[in-house]
Amino acid sequence: MCGIIGYVGKKDCVPILLEGLRRLEYRGYDSSGVAVLSSDGVIVEKTAGKIGLLEKKVKQASPSGTAGVAHTRWATHGEPTTENAHPHLDCSRKIAVVHNGIIENFGVLKEKLQSEGHVFTTETDTEVLAHLIEEYYDGNLERAVGNALSMVEGTYGIAVVCSDSPGKIVGARNGSPLVVGIGKGEYLLASDVAAMLRHTNQVVYLDDGEMAVLEADGFSTTTISQQRVSKKVEEVSWNLEMIQKAGFKHFMLKEIFEQPQSLRNAMRGRLLPEEGSSRLGGLNMSDSELRKIDRIIITACGTSWHAALIGEYMLEEHARIPVEVEYASEFRYRNPILREGTVVIVISQSGETADTLAAMREAKKKGARALGICNVVGSTIARESDGGVYIHAGPEIGVASTKAFTSQLAALGVLTVYLGRMRTMSIDEGKLIVSELKSIPEKVEKILSESSKIEEIAKEYYSHSNFIYLGRGWNFPVALEGALKLKEISYIHAEGYPAAEMKHGPIALIDENMPVVFICIRDSAYDKIMSNMEEVRARRGKIIAVATEGDKEIRKRADHVIYVPETLGVLTPLLTVIPFQLLAYHIAVLRGCDVDQPRNLAKSVTVE
Ligand code: G6P
Numbered sequence: 166m167c168g169i170i171g172y173v174g175k176k177d178c179v180p181i182l183l184e185g186l187r188r189l190e191y192r193g194y195d196s197s198g199v200a201v202l203s204s205d206g207v208i209v210e211k212t213a214g215k216i217g218l219l220e221k222k223v224k225q226a227s228p229s230g231t232a233g234v235a236h237t238r239w240a241t242h243g244e245p246t247t248e249n250a251h252p253h254l255d256c257s258r259k260i261a262v263v264h265n266g267i268i269e270n271f272g273v274l275k276e277k278l279q280s281e282g283h284v285f286t287t288e289t290d291t292e293v294l295a296h297l298i299e300e301y302y303d304g305n306l307e308r309a310v311g312n313a314l315s316m317v318e319g320t321y322g323i324a325v326v327c328s329d330s331p332g333k334i335v336g337a338r339n340g341s342p343l344v345v346g347i348g349k350g351e352y353l354l355a356s357d358v359a360a361m362l363r364h365t366n367q368v369v370y371l372d373d374g375e376m377a378v379l380e381a382d383g384f385s386t387t388t389i390s391q392q393r394v395s396k397k398v399e400e401v402s403w404n405l406e407m408i409q410k411a412g413f414k415h416f417m418l419k420e421i422f423e424q425p426q427s428l429r430n431a432m433r434g435r436l437l438p439e440e441g442s443s444r445l446g447g448l449n450m451s452d453s454e455l456r457k458i459d460r461i462i463i464t465a466c467g468t469s470w471h472a473a474l475i476g477e478y479m480l481e482e483h484a485r486i487p488v489e490v491e492y493a494s495e496f497r498y499r500n501p502i503l504r505e506g507t508v509v510i511v512i513s514q515s516g517e518t519a520d521t522l523a524a525m526r527e528a529k530k531k532g533a534r535a536l537g538i539c540n541v542v543g544s545t546i547a548r549e550s551d552g553g554v555y556i557h558a559g560p561e562i563g564v565a566s567t568k569a570f571t572s573q574l575a576a577l578g579v580l581t582v583y584l585g586r587m588r589t590m591s592i593d594e595g596k597l598i599v600s601e602l603k604s605i606p607e608k609v610e611k612i613l614s615e616s617s618k619i620e621e622i623a624k625e626y627y628s629h630s631n632f633i634y635l636g637r638g639w640n641f642p643v644a645l646e647g648a649l650k651l652k653e654i655s656y657i658h659a660e661g662y663p664a665a666e667m668k669h670g671p672i673a674l675i676d677e678n679m680p681v682v683f684i685c686i687r688d689s690a691y692d693k694i695m696s697n698m699e700e701v702r703a704r705r706g707k708i709i710a711v712a713t714e715g716d717k718e719i720r721k722r723a724d725h726v727i728y729v730p731e732t733l734g735v736l737t738p739l740l741t742v743i744p745f746q747l748l749a750y751h752i753a754v755l756r757g758c759d760v761d762q763p764r765n766l767a768k769s770v771t772v773e
Contacts, residue, residue, distance in 0.1 A: 166770050167251075168189025168191075168192040168356045169236055169263050169264075169336075170182055170186060170236075170354070171235070171263075172353050173232040173334050173351065173352050174232075174381050175231060175350055176351065178232055179229055181364070183223065185235065185353070185355060185361065186199075186236075188359045189359065191761070192239065192356060194238075196211065196250035197212065197219045197235070197237040198250045199219070199223060199228075199235040199236075200235070200263070200326055201230040202231075202331045202332070204230070207261045210223050211247055212247050213246050213247045230331070232326060232332055234324040234325070236252060238250055241267055241772055242289050242291075243287060243288030248288075251291060254295055255299035256296065256299060257299060259299075260295055260326070260327045261327075262291060263291075266320035266322060266323075266341040266771065267320055267773075268290040268294065269319035270318040278293060278297065281300070283300075294321075297313035297316060298310055298313045300313070306335050307335050307378050307391070310325050311376060311391050314337055314339070315390070319340075320340030320341050321337065322337075322771075323336065333379065334354055336379070337389060338372070338373060339374060340373060341517075344358055344361070346368050347365055347368065348365040350382070352383075354377065359408050367399075368399055368401055369398055371386070376391075408562060415563065415750075415754075423568050427557070427568040427571070428572060428606045430572070431556050431557055432578075436602060437599065440592070441593065441597075442582060443586075445554055445580065447552050447553055448554070450552060454534075456588070457505075459506040460486070460504070461509075461510055462533075463510045463511075464493045465511060465518075465521055466521055467770075468649065469514060469570075472577065473510075474642035475639055475735070476490070476510075478638065478639040478735050479581040479639075480577070480584065483582070483585045483594065484581050484588060486588070493518070493524035493525075494524075494773070496527070497520060501527075503532065503533040508534050508535075509524075509525065510538060510553075511537050511538070512537075512538040512573055514556075514558075514561055514573075515539075515768065516537065516539040517541070519771050537550035537553035537554075538577070540569050554580060556572035556576045558572040563760065565749070574736075574738060575605070575739065582595055582598050598733060601732050602736065608730040615744070619747040620751040622725050623752045623755055625725075629657065630657060631658045631659070632659040633662065633675070633679060633681045634651075634660070635661070635684070636683070636741070637663055637684075638690050638734075639735050640738060641662075644663075644664075644682075644684060646661070647661060647748070651752065653763050655752045656756075664690075665697065667701075680706070680708075681707065681709070682711070682745070685711065686712065686713050686741065687713040708724050708725070709724065709727070710723035710726050710727070713728070714729065714730050716728070729743070
């Protein structure tokens with residue numbers, strides 16, 4: 166949420182900053198700006214709207230310099246106007262600040278600064294930082310930033326430049342990610358490694374309470390109170406190619422089509438077909454500790470929360486461990502009962518979601534072991550968890566999560582086998598799950614080849630204003646995920662329900678204008694869902710059904726059928742979700758929506 170990029174080196178920073186902003190656009194895209202340390206002082210260009218508009222503005226003004234910072238915003242305080250866009254300046258217009266996060270005590274600080282004569286020009290919380298740094302500035306920028314931050318409550322990742330120190334960027338973090346990129350005679354600072362991959366894959370991840378000072382000939386790291394800290398340089402395995410569209414019209418489509426490969430990557434080296442078992446190296450728990458787990462709480466947000474719900478079915482059904490799933494935003498403010506034997510699993514694609522991170526910290530504070538299922542290597546959750554599983558989905562850039570979701574499910578499947586085989590799971594049951602997991606990528610490929618058929622269905626329904634998604638058992642969370650995908654990118658109101666719940670309310674909405682999307686797989690719930698379908702037909706609702714290959718019966722009831730190959734019950738969500746991703750995608754495109762950057766959303770939600 167909000168993207169920061171800074172550059173200091175020998176090259177002109179402007180094109181580097183603009184390209185970095187493009188890579189960070191998924192984090193927020195309602196306004197953007199740059200501050201360049203030029204020979205005429207700090208030059209700031211900013212604008213409401215997408216980065217393309219900023220590029221035009223910058224082209225006209227053509228500022229240049231070898232150090233600068235830039236920002237793409239997801240508004241929290243103040244509307245997404247040009248004035249409220251970052252960077253923000255102090256009264257002397259020497260100090261420019263970009264910020265990701267929320268300054269919670271900004272009201273008190275603003276009043277105090279105003280009473281001391283500071284003049285504010287925006288509605289943002291961030292502007293107080295610029296004035297506060299000005300208040301402390303005595304020629305040493307890092308000390309002024311450190312002193313200012315000691316007054317601040319809230320979360321931040323910031324980058325600051327000052328025209329008195331033309332070759333310097335000061336960054337600091339508390340709760341919002343910041344990474345230092347180490348190039349040759351150049352250094353970068355960004356919210357995310359994607360913004361710097363063109364220049365380097367050598368990075369240092371800042372931790373909360375830390376600062377970095379970047380100059381063309383080196384960088385240093387300290388705490389906010391100026392104590393030196395030495396940090397490990399890490400190598401990023403992602404490359405530039407992975408963050409490009411590769412000929413696809415949208416990142417989301419590319420990511421949907423990458424799923425056979427991302428699923429293989431999630432399971433590579435982890436399945437042991439001969440032993441009907443699996444291997445996970447990163448849990449950091451001994452076998453005897455793993456055997457003592459008698460309860461699991463999974464917590465997450467958004468799409469990752471849907472993966473958690475499916476994980477509950479997997480782990481309870483096959484590993485026989487009681488599982489509870491809770492929204493991270495709720496978990497963090499409850500007083501959850503965490504006894505010995507309870508393990509908390511947090512699931513997060515980005516590894517930075519504020520609520521999920523806070524939930525994990527709360528669990529750890531209470532003495533629970535916290536495991537993370539994350540995609541982004543080096544993310545805060547990945548680093549602070551006691552152990553976990555990387556899903557290796559590669560960079561996911563489309564705001565609506567697709568490949569990360571299926572890879573989370575694959576990781577949960579592998580974990581289920583791992584924990585199950587230590588308990589009651591027989592070798593035959595283990596072998597069956599492992600072989601079904603192995604065959605999933607190929608089955609996903611088959612569903613993807615039906616994309617044009619799904620597009621035809623989308624053409625028929627894209628102008629509807631409401632959809633209902635219904636499923637049962639392990640496919641109930643898929644109904645939630647299908648509805649969420651549609652809402653997120655097409656702005657159509659959609660609701661997911663357990664199919665049998667329909668008669669307790671949603672049925673009142675059904676008439677000939679209501680498309681109802683069913684997941685009607687041949688499993689133990691099949692007959693019941695067929696009855697639910699009849700209830701919709703009786704009210705002239707339109708039915709789109711996702712069904713098991715070869716099911717002819719369903720054609721008599723549904724207006725449209727999308728087939729998926731057969732697999733083991735708890736693994737069906739890995740297949741049934743694919744048509745829903747494609748349906749949402751095609752509908753959004755037909756409605757002319759910005760698929761990769763849907764309104765009001767952000768990929769990585771680093772505020773509460
Ligand atoms: C945001 C994104 C969703 C994502 C959720 C959780 O809302 O738009 O796509 O599912 O955050 O993100 P995480 O990175 O923790 O999985």
